[in-house]
Amino acid sequence: MGPHREGVDSEEHETNGRLRPYRVAMDGRWKLEDLYEFPHTFSQCYSFIYCFDSELPARDRGSLNESLSSYPWRGGYSYVNIYSRLYHQIPREYRPVVKSISYASPGWLDILLNVDVALQVAKSVGILAASAVGAAKAYAEINKYINQVSVERKRAQVQAVQLTYEQHKIFMSMSKDMAKFLGFKSVEELHQHTGSPEVSVKLLAAHYRRTLRLTEFSHDGKAVLPESED
Numbered sequence: 001m002g003p004h005r006e007g008v009d010s011e012e013h014e015t016n017g018r019l020r021p022y023r024v025a026m027d028g029r030w031k032l033e034d035l036y037e038f039p040h041t042f043s044q045c046y047s048f049i050y051c052f053d054s055e056l057p058a059r060d061r062g063s064l065n066e067s068l069s070s071y072p073w074r075g076g077y078s079y080v081n082i083y084s085r086l087y088h089q090i091p092r093e094y095r096p097v098v099k100s101i102s103y104a105s106p107g108w109l110d111i112l113l114n115v116d117v118a119l120q121v122a123k124s125v126g127i128l129a130a131s132a133v134g135a136a137k138a139y140a141e142i143n144k145y146i147n148q149v150s151v152e153r154k155r156a157q158v159q160a161v162q163l164t165y166e167q168h169k170i171f172m173s174m175s176k177d178m179a180k181f182l183g184f185k186s187v188e189e190l191h192q193h194t195g196s197p198e199v200s201v202k203l204l205a206a207h208y209r210r211t212l213r214l215t216e217f218s219h220d221g222k223a224v225l226p227e228s229e230d
Contacts, residue, residue, distance in 0.1 A: 094114050125211060172191075178204040
């Protein structure tokens with residue numbers, strides 16, 4: 001989630017009509033680190049979907065697209081930074097804020113946010129949980145091919161070159177496959193934002209890793225993410 005100080009404005013957020021509470025049911029034996037990891041991972045998935053798979057406004061779409069196209073995309077540090085940039089592209093009135101938490105049996109975590117985006121996160125978790133084997137295979141194939149392309153570039157003694165027709169075609173196909181396993185609808189728009197299907201597939205792979213972590217919380221019975229407001 002965002003900085004804790006945003007919590008002091010929760011009443012204002014709740015009444016301005018933009019944020020509404022979304023309740024995650026908590027059960028099972030939570031570790032201390034889970035109380036950080038779950039909200040943090042949920043916030044990253046929320047930021048990804050807000051910026052790339054919703055019609056809600058980003059603060060500076062041009063700046064975001066520029067950073068995506070110029071990013072080195074090597075190592076975990078790059079992904080930490082890009083998720084921070086995605087979070088800060090969300091206008092303050094749409095950023096998730098923890099409203100309340102009760103660790104009992106059953107317990108709950110109430111988050112003030114855009115509920116439509118939260119429901120999409122929950123649906124992504126459900127879709128991935130139902131297709132875990134296929135998604136894991138697709139993810140492994142993505143990593144294998146990214147490494148193959150990297151080796152080819154090193155042999156050519158270049159850091160980055162324009163994709164060949166075949167590489168472009170394969171990355172496009174891999175993007176569509178991974179998007180399907182995540183319930184991600186805006187693949188073509190993502191390519192427009194990144195300017196490269198290679199960057200797109202790397203982003204989708206990063207989103208897969210984070211969504212997978214949420215499915216593990218769900219599978220372990222620690223968190224239940226409602227897919228509707230009923």
